[in-house]
Amino acid sequence: MSRLSxxxxxxxxxxxxxxxxxxWLCLFLLVPFxxxxxxxxxxxxxxxxxxxPLAGLKDQTLTLALHLRGYALLFSDSLYIATxxxxxxxxxxxxxxxxxxGYPMAYYIARAHPSVRNLLLLAVILPFWTSLLLRVYAWVxxxxxxxxxxxxxxxxxxxxxxxxxxxxxxxxxxGLVYAYLPFFILPLYANLVKLDLRLVEAAYDLGARPWRVxxxxxxxxxxxxxxxxxxxVFIPSVGEYVIPxxxxxxxxxxxxxxxxxxxxxxxxxxxxxxVTCVMVLLLLVPLVIFQYNQVRQMDGRKRRLDGPA
Amino acid sequence: xxxxxxxxxxxxxxxxxFLRVESVVKIFDDTVAVKSVDLSVRRHELFALLGSSGCxxxxxxxxxxxxxxxxxxxxxxxxxxxxxxxxxxxxxxMMFQSYALFPHMSVEANVAFGLRQEGVPRNEIHDRVFExxxxxxxxxxxxxxxxxxSGGQQQRVALARSLVKRPKLxxxxxxxxxxxxxxxxxxxxxxxxxxxxVGVTCIMVTHDQEEAMxxxxxxAVMSEGQIVQCGTPHEVYAFPNSxxxxxxxxxxxxxxxxxxxDQPDHVLIESAELARPLYVSHGVSEPLGMDVHVSIRPEHVxxxxxxxxxxxxxxxxxxxHVASVGSHARYQIRLDSGHVVxxxxxxxxxxxxxxxxxxxxxxxxxxxxxxxxxxx
Numbered sequence: 001m002s003r004l005s006x007x008x009x010x011x012x013x014x015x016x017x018x019x020x021x022x023x024w025l026c027l028f029l030l031v032p033f034x035x036x037x038x039x040x041x042x043x044x045x046x047x048x049x050x051x052x053p054l055a056g057l058k059d060q061t062l063t064l065a066l067h068l069r070g071y072a073l074l075f076s077d078s079l080y081i082a083t084x085x086x087x088x089x090x091x092x093x094x095x096x097x098x099x100x101x102g103y104p105m106a107y108y109i110a111r112a113h114p115s116v117r118n119l120l121l122l123a124v125i126l127p128f129w130t131s132l133l134l135r136v137y138a139w140v141x142x143x144x145x146x147x148x149x150x151x152x153x154x155x156x157x158x159x160x161x162x163x164x165x166x167x168x169x170x171x172x173x174x175g176l177v178y179a180y181l182p183f184f185i186l187p188l189y190a191n192l193v194k195l196d197l198r199l200v201e202a203a204y205d206l207g208a209r210p211w212r213v214x215x216x217x218x219x220x221x222x223x224x225x226x227x228x229x230x231x232x233v234f235i236p237s238v239g240e241y242v243i244p245x246x247x248x249x250x251x252x253x254x255x256x257x258x259x260x261x262x263x264x265x266x267x268x269x270x271x272x273x274x275v276t277c278v279m280v281l282l283l284l285v286p287l288v289i290f291q292y293n294q295v296r297q298m299d300g301r302k303r304r305l306d307g308p309a
Numbered sequence: 310x311x312x313x314x315x316x317x318x319x320x321x322x323x324x325x326x327f328l329r330v331e332s333v334v335k336i337f338d339d340t341v342a343v344k345s346v347d348l349s350v351r352r353h354e355l356f357a358l359l360g361s362s363g364c365x366x367x368x369x370x371x372x373x374x375x376x377x378x379x380x381x382x383x384x385x386x387x388x389x390x391x392x393x394x395x396x397x398x399x400x401x402x403m404m405f406q407s408y409a410l411f412p413h414m415s416v417e418a419n420v421a422f423g424l425r426q427e428g429v430p431r432n433e434i435h436d437r438v439f440e441x442x443x444x445x446x447x448x449x450x451x452x453x454x455x456x457x458x459s460g461g462q463q464q465r466v467a468l469a470r471s472l473v474k475r476p477k478l479x480x481x482x483x484x485x486x487x488x489x490x491x492x493x494x495x496x497x498x499x500x501x502x503x504x505x506x507v508g509v510t511c512i513m514v515t516h517d518q519e520e521a522m523x524x525x526x527x528x529a530v531m532s533e534g535q536i537v538q539c540g541t542p543h544e545v546y547a548f549p550n551s552x553x554x555x556x557x558x559x560x561x562x563x564x565x566x567x568x569x570x571d572q573p574d575h576v577l578i579e580s581a582e583l584a585r586p587l588y589v590s591h592g593v594s595e596p597l598g599m600d601v602h603v604s605i606r607p608e609h610v611x612x613x614x615x616x617x618x619x620x621x622x623x624x625x626x627x628x629x630h631v632a633s634v635g636s637h638a639r640y641q642i643r644l645d646s647g648h649v650v651x652x653x654x655x656x657x658x659x660x661x662x663x664x665x666x667x668x669x670x671x672x673x674x675x676x677x678x679x680x681x682x683x684x685x
Binding site: 196198199201202203204205206207208209212216217220221 | 423
């Protein structure tokens with residue numbers, strides 16, 4: 001009995017394996033987020049740091065001051081709400097475009113001959129070898145009114161006046177889709193390459209035409225890959241700063257830019273922190289719901305398997 | 310039960326011919342998978358393509374299903390040229406070796422899939438799906454997903470899915486290979502019963518000669534992309550036309566020799582491996598002096614304690630090994646020439662007190678009509 005309780009104190013292999021990522025997430029995700037959460041409830045002050053302390057001891061009285069100014073402003077000022085909605089809209093359209101462009105690409109790579117396949121994958125990954133900043137600068141050079149694209153189109157006589165793409169929402173979409181497309185292709189490719197081709201053959205054999213085979217067999221079976229890719233595109237797109245800043249116009253409203261303005265231009269740390277916290281909540285909630293459903297589905301599957309026949 | 314399927318080998322142009330494969334060739338890049346196959350299958354027949362892996366039998370099946378294009382040749386089904394039809398337009402359904410059930414669909418949806426593609430009305434789909442599931446005794450499992458079924462149950466769902474469209478031709482790709490040995494034999498008989506009940510024309514591919522002989526009405530032995538012999542299981546077993554077929558279908562004893570006497574009712578063959586000449590009383594058309602091979606099945610070889618009273622068809626040797634498989638024992642007998650002969654001794658003989666054991670001197674003997682002369 002005593003030996004048993006002693007053994008309880010020694011961490012199991014399972015605990016040891018889970019501990020490093022758990023500690024990592026705590027130190028570098030949870031703690032910083034709690035700090036930001038704390039700042040979001042502070043008041044603006046001149047000084048270093050530029051916000052008021054949350055709790056203070058004065059005349060033997062412990063005061064806990066939760067300032068809701070940031071949140072109040074957030075929900076009363078239509079600019080912030082519009083920014084949120086616009087960020088989500090732009091991220092959603094980016095995700096959709098990535099899906100429409102990325103699915104055929106991932107499918108083609110997965111079906112390509114193995115010797116060609118690695119070359120094609122390399123082509124997808126290759127842009128990562130250059131800094132994102134440089135690649136976005138390159139797009140500035142392409143999309144500007146006197147840039148490469150307009151130059152070529154004017155030279156060929158396709159257009160008479162330069163197209164105004166640079167500093168518009170369209171330029172931001174182009175930049176976002178360009179930057180995040182590999183994040184959609186890679187998880188989807190990993191899924192599609194494992195697809196059992198005999199299922200496709202079986203569907204053909206049962207009289208399904210190519211389009212119906214795709215719709216009823218390939219697409220449902222690759223759904224986990226599509227969802228993983230969509231998450232990897234959607235979540236960072238919502239908070240993207242660099243691309244809307246460099247390619248977008250003055251009225252391109254996105255969360256990342258608002259945060260930057262509050263933080264560096266207005267030096268309003270509590271406001272910037274409040275904007276951040278609401279954004280994290282906004283992104284976290286759908287993610288948690290999705291994850292919860294996944295787990296429940298898997299649990300149900302296991303229960304039915306274990307249960308009586 | 311299978312008698313009505315038996316009969317003489319089919320000639321081209323037979324009125325009952327349902328499927329005709331005409332000099333079909335398949336070349337992948339630089340390897341010839343199927344080299345000129347001609348095949349004729351009757352309506353309602355269960356036909357087996359038998360061969361070891363890489364002999365081209367699966368490629369031939371995939372060409373019938375439409376998954377592979379033929380390099381040359383034609384395929385006719387029910388007097389219609391289906392050679393260039395895509396798989397989804399062919400009145401042919403296949404039961405895959407791995408079953409290939411759609412993992413995201415229930416048993417019912419899997420079986421209904423084929424009918425949905427045809428635009429069959431919803432209530433008719435439901436009726437036909439359950440009629441077919443009843444046939445394979447899987448109606449109670451209609452709501453399960455494939456991964457919740459055992460291997461045998463998955464096989465029956467796969468069978469239902471390929472039968473529900475009432476195909477003109479059913480293809481079975483190694484139907485038993487994913488099943489445990491114990492349930493295999495029972496399933497073979499069950500599957501043959503269902504196929505007979507439905508009356509569908511069926512071609513199955515297998516590497517298991519026992520499976521082919523149990524289930525098929527006729528079979529074709531394939532080797533290196535060609536059909537080497539075609540006939541009923543009995544014909545192919547009793548009268549193999551080559552050493553390859555004799556060795557592939559069941560086990561056999563092979564001797565090589567020369568024809569020394571050629572009479573209308575028999576021939577005598579002298580073999581270096583046997584002290585006495587072979588006397589063969591039937592079906593030999595080879596000329597005098599020709600080198601031939603002779604096949605004698607182990608069950609036709611009897612093991613004796615004393616020399617038989619005959620000038621032919623026996624040899625002296627020593628028992629090298631005995632292995633009992635229950636119904637009979639397999640004797641390995643080393644002849645004086647060094648050649649090893651296998652003989653199957655039935656268990657009633659084994660039970661006698663004078664049954665020979667290892668290292669005993671024995672005589673092997675066979676009747677005049679049990680040897681088969683092989684031209685190649």
